[in-house]
Amino acid sequence: MSSRDHSPARFPVAVDVVALTVRDDVLHVLLVTRLIEPFRGRLALPGGFVLPGEDLQEAAVRELAEETGVEKVSGHLEQLGSYGPGGRDPRGDVLAVAYLLLAPDFPVLSAGSDAEKAGWYPVSSILDDHGIRLAFDHEKILRDGLERARSKLEYSPLAAAFCGEEFTIAQLRAVYEAVWGLPLDARNFHRKATGTPGFLEETGKVTAGDTGRPAALYRLTAAARPEPGHPARAVLNPPLMRPVS
Structure with missing residues (x-):
């Protein structure tokens, strides 16, 4: 014993x-x-x-x-x-x-x-x-x-946690690039982010006051927004997978 x-x-x-x-x-x-x-x-x-x-x-x-x-x-x-x-x-x-x-x-x-x-x-x-x-x-x-x-960031909409309530696709891409530490193709990312069901929706507004062309503003869909006790309800399907470095 x-x-x-x-x-x-x-x-x-x-x-x-x-x-x-x-x-x-x-x-x-x-x-x-x-x-x-x-x-x-x-x-x-x-x-x-x-x-x-x-x-x-x-x-x-x-x-x-x-x-x-x-x-x-x-x-x-x-x-x-x-x-x-x-x-x-x-x-x-x-x-x-x-x-x-x-x-x-x-x-x-x-x-x-x-x-x-x-x-x-x-x-x-x-x-x-x-x-x-x-x-x-x-x-x-x-x-x-x-x-x-x-x-x-691959499987959930939490990249938006680094942004404000509304953001451009370029701003969202910058988050993925910063966290993953990898450059991403702008067109490919735009297609995947906007084409992922239940992830983003357009606000109907565009950026103003910048030197470049106005860009569309997006926000999380209602299903992807956090709620108390359920901070990340949505699952991205298909996921936004990290490129192989």
Whole structure:
């Protein structure tokens, strides 16, 4: 008979947020500079410990507000995965639950809590061996979040989460290119995006004030728009598959 102690383990639970947006046609991640140890002065994902009586998503939203000054963000928020508890924090066992936020570009107002500053960083500057090392296991969490986002864009209408309510096909294509990290043929993408049932509908309006030709504005169909508790109801069929690089 095993002598191992089978009583429940007790350790802190933390949340981390992989917040992604597209700025100037480049995919960015929201990072904070840690103000305290461990990893003081290192870049990290926004996050912190879950408070007593707080559910996980509440904790994620609160930590995002405390560390970046962002009180309310539109877009898509979902649970990404869990990490640990062992080997990820020098203070001891900590279970981290990560969330993925896909959002239109928004300003980072101020840093707070245990963050010295907060800002947007190109994802490529973190993951393409530029010498920037994130605190804890946050590089792995970021990589997982990036792959989740890339997959989501194939099978769901969540690319629009990076746009406003109305957008052009060129703006939507720029999102796919930024997230996938690949150039796309404009005509082929237009045909697939507008021809996918239940994805987009024309608003009857066009862009104005730009130097180029006016472009038609689109929005998600009613079936593809998120609802509370059902953030991504629609499934793209056929999917918009990533080109093979």
